[in-house]
Amino acid sequence: QTPSFDRLAEAVAGRLQFADKVALSKWDTGKPVEDKEQEAKVISGVAALPDAQRLDPALLRTFFANQIEANKLIQYTLLADWHRNGRAPDTIRPDLVKEIRPTLARYTETLVHELDVVSGLRENKDCPASLAKAAGNVVVTQKLDRLHSVALDRALAGICVADTAVKKP
Numbered sequence: 001q002t003p004s005f006d007r008l009a010e011a012v013a014g015r016l017q018f019a020d021k022v023a024l025s026k027w028d029t030g031k032p033v034e035d036k037e038q039e040a041k042v043i044s045g046v047a048a049l050p051d052a053q054r055l056d057p058a059l060l061r062t063f064f065a066n067q068i069e070a071n072k073l074i075q076y077t078l079l080a081d082w083h084r085n086g087r088a089p090d091t092i093r094p095d096l097v098k099e100i101r102p103t104l105a106r107y108t109e110t111l112v113h114e115l116d117v118v119s120g121l122r123e124n125k126d127c128p129a130s131l132a133k134a135a136g137n138v139v140v141t142q143k144l145d146r147l148h149s150v151a152l153d154r155a156l157a158g159i160c161v162a163d164t165a166v167k168k169p
């Protein structure tokens with residue numbers, strides 16, 4: 001099977017869907033959206049994964065910093081919406097430490113694996129177009145709203161060598 005960005009984009013979107021649950025837990029607990037200590041744990045955890053050994057450590061750091069930025073973008077927007085409405089949805093909220101962060105960690109493993117799969121596509125001239133189209137397909141299949149589509153493009157920025165949107169190592 002020829003490698004494509006489809007699975008990477010799916011996994012990135014999957015991780016982003018969890019930002020909603022993170023935001024709910026922060027609404028309930030009053031904890032800040034940004035947790036620098038947790039971010040450092042996520043980034044240092046990546047380097048220890050088997051698939052990470054084949055990848056450029058600087059690319060991994062940039063890529064996961066972008067996943068975290070996109071996650072926070074969703075959290076800030078949802079929290080502001082809920083403040084405007086005076087209430088948050090009453091959907092089930094998993095516990096941040098016991099449930100959400102372990103789930104995010106499993107996405108991290110999948111993401112590192114998928115990054116490894118597409119590593120040969122990063123240099124291609126059509127990389128930005130292929131990546132953006134893969135994201136567009138995920139928007140349709142996962143029925144992403146505008147906020148999550150915006151965050152998806154943000155999270156994917158910087159993967160292509162020819163992409164000038166985000167500074168690369």
Ligand SMILES: C=C(O[C@@H]1C=C(C(=O)O)C=C[C@H]1O)C(=O)O
Pocket residue numbers: 022033034035036038039042067068069071072101104
């Ligand atoms: C997801 C969280 O919120 C933010 C986003 C993080 C992430 O995407 O991994 C990590 C820390 C926080 O800055 C969290 O606190 O766990």
